[in-house]
Amino acid sequence: MIMTFGSAEGALEAMGREWMVEMIHFMQQLDEDLKKSGELVSAEGLADGSQAKTVRLQNGIPVATDGPFAEAKESLVGYWIVDVESEARAIEIASRIVAYVKAPIEVRRVMDAPPEV
C-alpha cells in the first residue's frame, strides 16, 4: 500500500493553484499507467478528515467524536494498493508521487504472504 497524508485544502494553502492543477493531472496519469502495467489493485481518495469520526472507548463505552484520529496534516487521505515485483518497484512508484505531492509518502506491505508453518 502506498499512502498519502494531509488534506487537499492544506496542500492548496501550501503550494498554490498551478501546483494543484499539475498534481491532478499527475494523479490521473499515474492511475492510467498503473492500470496499463497491471500493477494497480485499487486506489481510493478519502473524504476530508473533517468528515471522519473516531470511535474510542471511554470508561468502557464506545464513543464517537468528530475528526480524524491523527493530526489533520498527518491523517491518511488516499492510497493505492499495487501488486509489484519487489519493494524497490513500490518505492519507485512512491518516488514519482513524492516528486509531485512534496509531502512524505508511506509504503507498506499488505500482508499477502502464505503461512509457512
Place this chain on the structure above:
Amino acid sequence: MRRHGQFDACEDAVQEALLAAATQWPENGVPDNPRSWLMTVANRRLVDEWRSESARRRREENAAIMELPAKPQASADDDSLTLLFLCCHPALSTPSQLALTLRAVGGLTTAEIAHAFLVPESTMAQRISRAKERIRSTGARFELPPEADRAGRLLVVMHVLYLIFNEGYMTSSGPVLHRADLTAEAIRLTRMVHRLIPSDGEAAGLLALMLLTDARRTARTTADGSIVPLAEQQRSLWNAAQIEEGVALLTRTLGTAPVGPYQMQAAIAAVHDEAPSADETDWPQILALYEVLERVSPGPVVTLNRAVAVAMVNGPRAGLALLGTLDSDERMAHNHRLEAVRGHLLELAGDPLGARHAYLRAARMTASLPEQRHLTLRAARLTEDGPEASVETGGG
C-alpha cells in the same frame, strides 16, 4: 397526489403558484421569442375548470386508466411492468430495489451492476438474491399491485428509475462505459413505463427530464474527467435529437395531467436546453417554474436551486438571503451543495474571499473526488490577485 383528498389541495396550491408566477413573469422580462412552458401549464390550468364536473370526470377517467384491465393472455408488456413493480417492492431497501431492477428488468449482469456501484461482484450477487428472498417472504405474487396501491407504487418505480439515472449521470469521471449504461438503462425502462401507461404525466415528465439532462452529458466533463458547469459547457456538444425529443414529449404532456415534480423539473431543463447560450437563458421563467416546483414538491434542494435563479433575476444578494434560510435546516447541515452554491453567489456578489472560504468548506464536505478537485480549484482561482474575469452561472 392521486388520493382524492390530497389531490384537490395539491391542485389548489399549483393553481395559486401558477397565478402568481403568470403575473410576475411578464414583469421580470418577457423574452423576445418565448417558449413559455410556464404559460403552457398556466393557460391550460386557467382555461380548464378543474373544479367543474367535467374535470372531475376526467380525473376519474385518468384513475381508471391506471387500473390496467386484465387481458385474457398476459402480454410481454404486462409482464415487464409487473416485474418492475415487484423489483421496486416497498419491503426492499432502496439499494436492493435498484440492484434488482437492473438485474431482472434491465439488461445488466450482476458483474456489471457490481461494477456500476463499486462493490465486489459477490457482494452484489448476495444483495440481489437476498432481495429476491425478501420479496418471496412478503408473499407477493407475480401480478400487478392492488389497484388502490398502484399509483403509490408507480411513484416508487419512478423514484428508482430516477435514482438509476442519477447514478449514471452524476459519475462523470472520464469514459467509464458502465456508467453510461446506467443512464441508457434508466431511459429505456422509463420509455417502457411511458409506453405502457401513456396517461401518466409524471412518467412522461420523468422521461423528458432524463432526455433533456442526458443530452448535456458529453459537454459535462472534459477528456481528463474535470467537471464543466452548465454555464461553461460547449452547447454544440449537446445532443440536439434528445433535446428535441424531450421538448416534444413535454409539449404533449404539460397540461394534460396533474402537474408533478418530474414535469416541472423537465420544464426547467427544457428552458436551459433551449437557450442558445448561457447568457440567453430565460432565468425569469426558470425562477417562476421553481416557484411552482416548490409548491408541488417543497424541499431544501429545490430551495437551493431556486436561490440560484433568484440570484440571476434579482441579484446575488437576494439569492444569498434565500440561502440563509437554509442554514438552520437540519437536512442541509452536512450537505456540501449549500456551501458550493454560496461560494458561487458570493463570487457573483464580488466577495472573492468569502467565496473562497465557502468553496473550501464545500470541498471539505464532498465525498466526490472530481467534485472536490473542482471546488478546490475554484477556491484557488480566488486567491491570486482577485477573481478571474470569467464568472459562472448555474450548475451542471
